[in-house]
Amino acid sequence: MPDRPYVLLSVAASVDGYIDDNTDQRLLLSNDEDFDRVDDVRAGVDAILVGANTIRRDNPRLLVRSDDRRKRRVDAGLAESPIKVTISAGGDLDPTSKFFATGDVDKVVYVPTSAVEKAAAAVGAVSHVVDAGAAVDLGFVLSDLAQRGVKRLMVEGGGTMHTQFLSAGLADEIHLVIAPFFVGDSSAPRFVSDAQFPQSPSSRMALTEVKQIGDVVLLRYLPKVPTHA
Secondary structure, eight states, X not given: OOSSOEEEEEEEEETTSBSOOSSSSOOOXXXXXXXXXXXXXXXXXXXXXXXXXXXXXXXXXXXXXXXXXXXXXHHTTOOSSOEEEEEOSSOOOOTTSHHHHSOSSOEXXXXXXXXXXXXXXXXXXXXXXXXXXXXXXXXXXXXXXXXXXXXXXXXXXXXXXXXXXXHTTOOOEEEEEEESSOOOOTTSOBSSOSOOOSOBTTXXXXXXXXXXXXTEEEEEEESSOOTTO
């Protein structure tokens, strides 16, 4: 069994790097054709991870939408949709959110020791609450997911999660979709925040695919350049 799953980061951002704005409405950065592509990627992974703030802000279902893709997963002996995973620093989670209330799939919540009691009281009846130690370590999270049979993990946000996975050198692939407009608000959420990243001008990522999808473009990067490249 591998030490950790293959980690794929999936994000859509504006030309100026924002993944949302500061309105109450969800900002649609992509289009129907790309949403279907993301659904296909979801159907091919074992688990999907988002941060607790993304659950509170976007209220995502994180389920495979296509009937055909769900059927193929079931025919292969899998659940209709991947395991749902979140990380919460304080255990402030709502069991009625779509993350917990939709989909007959396992939900796993990683929290620091200080938040275990609060998280268990809130969502212990609808998820597996895991004590991840004094501070949640991504290495621990990935190792634990591997023990649960997760071979491919899709990280769908938000910016804090993307920043942590990338700065820790734990991202194997990035699917970055660029929307053809600007947000222009420096207080809005960005793809990543300030950090020290292994990827730099002297350690560039490998661009493996560029694909136009309607009015957006998909850029597929490998943060770790293969040794044979």
